Amino acid sequence: MSGNEYLTPKSQDFNEWYNSLVLKAELADYGPVRGTMIVRPYGWALWENIQQALDKRFKATGHQNAAFPMFIPVSFLEKEAKHVAGFAPELAIVTHGGGEELAEPLAVRPTSETIIGHAYAKWIQSYRDLPMLLNQWNSVVRWEMRTKLFLRTLEFYWQEGHTAHATAEEALEETHRMLGVYTDFAVNEAAIPVIPGEKSENERFAGAEVTLTIEAMMGDGRALQSGTSHFMGQNFAQAFDIKYQDTNNDWQFCWTTSWGLSTRFVGAIIMTHGDDAGLIMPPRLAPIQCVIVPIYKNDGEKSDVIAAAESMHQELTDLGIRAQIDRREQLSPGFKFNDWELKGVPMRIEIGPRDVQNKALVLARRDQRGREGKQPISRDQLAVVAPELLRQIQASLLQKASDFQDANTFAVADYAEFKEAVGKGFARAWWAGSSDDEKRLQEETKATLRCIPLEQPGAAGVCFYTGKRAEKIAIFGRSY
Amino acid sequence: MSGNEYLTPKSQDFNEWYNSLVLKAELADYGPVRGTMIVRPYGWALWENIQQALDKRFKATGHQNAAFPMFIPVSFLEKEAKHVAGFAPELAIVTHGGGEELAEPLAVRPTSETIIGHAYAKWIQSYRDLPMLLNQWNSVVRWEMRTKLFLRTLEFYWQEGHTAHATAEEALEETHRMLGVYTDFAVNEAAIPVIPGEKSENERFAGAEVTLTIEAMMGDGRALQSGTSHFMGQNFAQAFDIKYQDTNNDWQFCWTTSWGLSTRFVGAIIMTHGDDAGLIMPPRLAPIQCVIVPIYKNDGEKSDVIAAAESMHQELTDLGIRAQIDRREQLSPGFKFNDWELKGVPMRIEIGPRDVQNKALVLARRDQRGREGKQPISRDQLAVVAPELLRQIQASLLQKASDFQDANTFAVADYAEFKEAVGKGFARAWWAGSSDDEKRLQEETKATLRCIPLEQPGAAGVCFYTGKRAEKIAIFGRSY
Numbered sequence: 001m002s003g004n005e006y007l008t009p010k011s012q013d014f015n016e017w018y019n020s021l022v023l024k025a026e027l028a029d030y031g032p033v034r035g036t037m038i039v040r041p042y043g044w045a046l047w048e049n050i051q052q053a054l055d056k057r058f059k060a061t062g063h064q065n066a067a068f069p070m071f072i073p074v075s076f077l078e079k080e081a082k083h084v085a086g087f088a089p090e091l092a093i094v095t096h097g098g099g100e101e102l103a104e105p106l107a108v109r110p111t112s113e114t115i116i117g118h119a120y121a122k123w124i125q126s127y128r129d130l131p132m133l134l135n136q137w138n139s140v141v142r143w144e145m146r147t148k149l150f151l152r153t154l155e156f157y158w159q160e161g162h163t164a165h166a167t168a169e170e171a172l173e174e175t176h177r178m179l180g181v182y183t184d185f186a187v188n189e190a191a192i193p194v195i196p197g198e199k200s201e202n203e204r205f206a207g208a209e210v211t212l213t214i215e216a217m218m219g220d221g222r223a224l225q226s227g228t229s230h231f232m233g234q235n236f237a238q239a240f241d242i243k244y245q246d247t248n249n250d251w252q253f254c255w256t257t258s259w260g261l262s263t264r265f266v267g268a269i270i271m272t273h274g275d276d277a278g279l280i281m282p283p284r285l286a287p288i289q290c291v292i293v294p295i296y297k298n299d300g301e302k303s304d305v306i307a308a309a310e311s312m313h314q315e316l317t318d319l320g321i322r323a324q325i326d327r328r329e330q331l332s333p334g335f336k337f338n339d340w341e342l343k344g345v346p347m348r349i350e351i352g353p354r355d356v357q358n359k360a361l362v363l364a365r366r367d368q369r370g371r372e373g374k375q376p377i378s379r380d381q382l383a384v385v386a387p388e389l390l391r392q393i394q395a396s397l398l399q400k401a402s403d404f405q406d407a408n409t410f411a412v413a414d415y416a417e418f419k420e421a422v423g424k425g426f427a428r429a430w431w432a433g434s435s436d437d438e439k440r441l442q443e444e445t446k447a448t449l450r451c452i453p454l455e456q457p458g459a460a461g462v463c464f465y466t467g468k469r470a471e472k473i474a475i476f477g478r479s480y
Numbered sequence: 481m482s483g484n485e486y487l488t489p490k491s492q493d494f495n496e497w498y499n500s501l502v503l504k505a506e507l508a509d510y511g512p513v514r515g516t517m518i519v520r521p522y523g524w525a526l527w528e529n530i531q532q533a534l535d536k537r538f539k540a541t542g543h544q545n546a547a548f549p550m551f552i553p554v555s556f557l558e559k560e561a562k563h564v565a566g567f568a569p570e571l572a573i574v575t576h577g578g579g580e581e582l583a584e585p586l587a588v589r590p591t592s593e594t595i596i597g598h599a600y601a602k603w604i605q606s607y608r609d610l611p612m613l614l615n616q617w618n619s620v621v622r623w624e625m626r627t628k629l630f631l632r633t634l635e636f637y638w639q640e641g642h643t644a645h646a647t648a649e650e651a652l653e654e655t656h657r658m659l660g661v662y663t664d665f666a667v668n669e670a671a672i673p674v675i676p677g678e679k680s681e682n683e684r685f686a687g688a689e690v691t692l693t694i695e696a697m698m699g700d701g702r703a704l705q706s707g708t709s710h711f712m713g714q715n716f717a718q719a720f721d722i723k724y725q726d727t728n729n730d731w732q733f734c735w736t737t738s739w740g741l742s743t744r745f746v747g748a749i750i751m752t753h754g755d756d757a758g759l760i761m762p763p764r765l766a767p768i769q770c771v772i773v774p775i776y777k778n779d780g781e782k783s784d785v786i787a788a789a790e791s792m793h794q795e796l797t798d799l800g801i802r803a804q805i806d807r808r809e810q811l812s813p814g815f816k817f818n819d820w821e822l823k824g825v826p827m828r829i830e831i832g833p834r835d836v837q838n839k840a841l842v843l844a845r846r847d848q849r850g851r852e853g854k855q856p857i858s859r860d861q862l863a864v865v866a867p868e869l870l871r872q873i874q875a876s877l878l879q880k881a882s883d884f885q886d887a888n889t890f891a892v893a894d895y896a897e898f899k900e901a902v903g904k905g906f907a908r909a910w911w912a913g914s915s916d917d918e919k920r921l922q923e924e925t926k927a928t929l930r931c932i933p934l935e936q937p938g939a940a941g942v943c944f945y946t947g948k949r950a951e952k953i954a955i956f957g958r959s960y
Contacts, residue, residue, distance in 0.1 A: 029599065029602075029603075031548070031549040031551075031595070032549075032552075032553060032556070032595065032598055033549060033551045033552075033553060033586060036549035036551060037549065038546070038547070038548050038549065038599055039546060039547040040546055041544035041545065041546050041614065044544075044545050044546050044547055045544070045545070047547075048545065064521035064524075064525070065521065065524050065525070065528065066518070066519060066520055066521050066524050067518070067519040067524055067527075067619075067637060068511070068518050069511040069512075069513060069516035069517065069518065069634075069635050070550075070588075070619065070621075070635060071511075071513045071516060071572075071621075071634075071635065072512075072513075073512060073513060076512070088579075089578060089579055090578060091576075091577075091578075091579075092551075092574050092576070092577045092578075092586075093574060093575065093576040093577070094572050094573060094574050094575075094588065095573065095574075095575045095576065096571075096572070096573040096575065096585075097571075097572045097573070097623040097634075098569060098570060098571070098572075098623030098625070099568075099569055099571075099623075105576075106513060106572075108550075108574065108588070115511070115512065118512055119509065119518055122509075123509075134521065138619075139547075139550065139618075141550075141551075143577040143578030143579075144578075145578070154549075154551075154577075155549050155550060155551065157547060
């Protein structure tokens with residue numbers, strides 16, 4: 001099966017394939033300031049669908065949205081020692097406002113623990129105010145040097161949840177609950193199989209006591225951290241004096257969490273499902289689920305075919321399917337097919353004058369290109385077949401990605417096997433190394449400890465690197 | 481009817497009433513940096529409903545959402561002379577990033593004409609690319625010295641639409657179309673009667689050739705500009721080289737527009753509908769449309785009453801009504817009534833053990849407090865009465881606000897009448913003054929020309945200020 005002539009094949013140069021696909025499918029473009037990104041309408045529509053799928057889950061688990069200012073006094077960041085150490089090198093600093101130099105410089109938020117902590121200290125007074133469960137959708141700024149559209153940009157879009165609790169247990173439970181929400185979202189909406197697990201100390205969020213993550217394998221075998229959930233202990237509560245009076249009227253520090261998922265997830269969708277011909281959008285998140293391409297040679301044929309297309313469009317819309325008719329003139333059907341394949345629309349309807357006469361149409365699925373993915377159906381079957389086909393494509397994408405992840409995850413027993421494994425995909429291994437071992441491993445192999453999966457085989461084994469007794473399996477891989 | 485004991489009465493001090501209401505109803509709070517605002521969950525839920533009502537209309541008129549970076553090179557702003565003159569004094573400037581001083585300082589966007597103009601110049605090549613109809617939801621920064629929650633803050637939330645067209649006619653049509661969208665939204669969703677009109681040259685957006693506005697009258701008779709739509713002519717197209725090849729392959733400059741509505745509109749809702757007891761949310765935008773207050777004295781009563789409340793909650797939710805049960809313990813029903821009145825929930829259900837026995841309940845409407853606003857109904861009527869009552873409240877709020885605006889708008893024939901009118905509300909008068917006349921008028925009376933209404937009586941009259949022949953009626957008022 002041929003690819004798209006305008007696109008570098010995925011197998012030839014994955015990095016170049018990704019960069020050109022993002023631009024050519026009009027998902028995003030470069031902003032004028034180095035490292036910034038413009039998210040174009042097609043990319044933003046995908047992000048809006050991601051937002052809705054997540055927001056629904058956040059609200060169902062008792063969270064409310066709010067909005068905190070983007071400007072944070074630099075002194076706020078300095079209140080938590082590890083936090084400022086982690087973020088200070090990446091800050092954008094406002095020094096002038098309204099034509100005057102500011103008395104205190106302001107950071108453009110790299111994340112909002114500090115400014116939200118300041119507000120929580122004011123709003124939380126009693127155990128009755130707990131838990132406090134807020135989220136915000138916004139953009140944040142981290143001055144990155146090596147940028148890549150969606151994966152790492154100077155400004156990026158995300159949601160950040162911030163919660164405060166009366167006990168460590170409740171806060172830890174929340175940290176796990178939100179990782180569960182991310183896992184459910186990734187698997188059931190984006191068709192991306194992810195490994196939920198815990199980060200090692202080296203990879204923890206600056207200021208966290210526990211960082212949980214979902215790790216996904218991209219089409220080149222590399223790892224992508226796709227969402228994180230942090231247990232902060234009382235670090236931020238102590239730094240910002242977030243306290244409550246318990247039922248005995250004693251003052252206690254709160255326990256806090258934060259969790260975020262960003263536009264980087266758009267990159268995960270591209271790199272998990274895409275192929276040589278372009279994107280493949282998982283149907284549940286696809287901005288356009290079905291495109292209808294009318295095929296005609298003259299005005300007489302056109303009016304019949306367009307009328308048939310409009311009737312199908314109406315029927316699909318009534319079923320809740322996001323459908324669109326490609327009405328562009330002066331473009332051949334073949335060009336249009338390629339174009340919508342590049343854009344990854346999961347299902348295509350081809351309708352010509354003969355189909356209209358025969359009360360029929362052709363359904364083509366994006367994930368099986370060419371003849372095998374096409375099925376002629378009668379017009380009156382559309383309402384039954386179309387939703388079912390979208391479900392099949394969704395399930396099939398997940399299955400394919402799971403199979404790929406399984407096929408490229410290797411249980412390794414020694415360092416030689418490890419090096420070979422991380423050249424292809426994930427290494428799965430017993431691990432009892434120290435932080436220094438982990439750093440050395442990274443220097444030697446460019447692979448990092450992606451996570452210690454929450455699901456463990458139990459028992460114990462021998463660490464492939466140190467030879468020590470190990471109680472946990474870890475996943476290693478190279479990232480971007 | 482008494483007010484709320486925690487709230488300064490509206491009639492006593494409108495400004496203080498507003499400020500305390502915003503804080504006490506937990507719509508917003510002050511951010512740590514002077515002039516910034518935290519939008520709390522209840523305020524943000526209102527803004528989300530505003531967003532949805534507008535976004536639906538934007539998409540129905542062919543617009544798509546996108547996202548452009550917040551950082552704009554200062555040199556971009558300088559490309560359009562009037563634009564930079566208008567915005568330069570209000571800019572926040574980033575001078576350092578990633579620990580280093582930047583070669584070129586960056587402005588945090590005060591509005592996005594320039595950065596979007598830069599992108600349009602790249603994306604638009606042919607008449608086939610037109611019209612380009614984009615919108616973005618974001619926050620912008622203007623360094624304001626006199627701030628007031630929602631009305632004027634250093635950072636505020638809004639949407640900004642930016643479009644490019646092949647002809648002046650199409651761009652002007654778009655400018656009017658979007659003002660129509662704002663008018664429809666204000667009247668039919670927010671129950672705020674607005675006057676659509678054109679701004680005078682003095683009040684135009686920096687860089688625009690025409691600025692249209694919707695002006696609303698607040699509860700103290702003052703004017704609030706509630707949404708604006710600008711025709712830019714070719715000013716930005718020339719500054720940013722936004723050109724297309726027409727059907728003859730000749731290069732032509734585009735014609736552009738922009739239009740925005742901000743969180744200031746939350747202030748409009750508060751100040752149009754609120755009363756001494758607090759907010760009154762228009763039902764169509766209310767975060768909570770119906771609150772159910774269970775009333776009981778002991779555990780036996782409680783279980784019956786809560787079961788009845790839950791059944792009502794389910795029925796209302798199934799009808800698409802945003803309902804909530806107030807399950808808080810240790811608070812009296814009277815306290816809860818006051819609290820929900822403060823928060824402006826349009827409809828309240830009171831349900832006690834006797835009501836459960838009688839298969840009945842009491843419906844209370846927020847816009848008619850006390851006995852007259854309460855009606856006992858039988859339980860099986862709820863599904864019919866509740867949606868109808870919400871519609872009545874919506875219509876009644878619009879009627880009340882229209883009556884208030886009419887009663888406080890005065891046709892004036894001379895300067896004495898003008899001065900009296902703008903002390904109470906709007907002056908409506910024939911106007912033929914110059915820009916200098918307008919400035920002098922403002923110095924003398926603190927009133928500004930709010931707009932020249934699109935709807936005009938026709939014919940001509942005598943300008944109340946200059947005595948000249950005037951062809952247009954204008955609306956004047958004091959603002960905040």
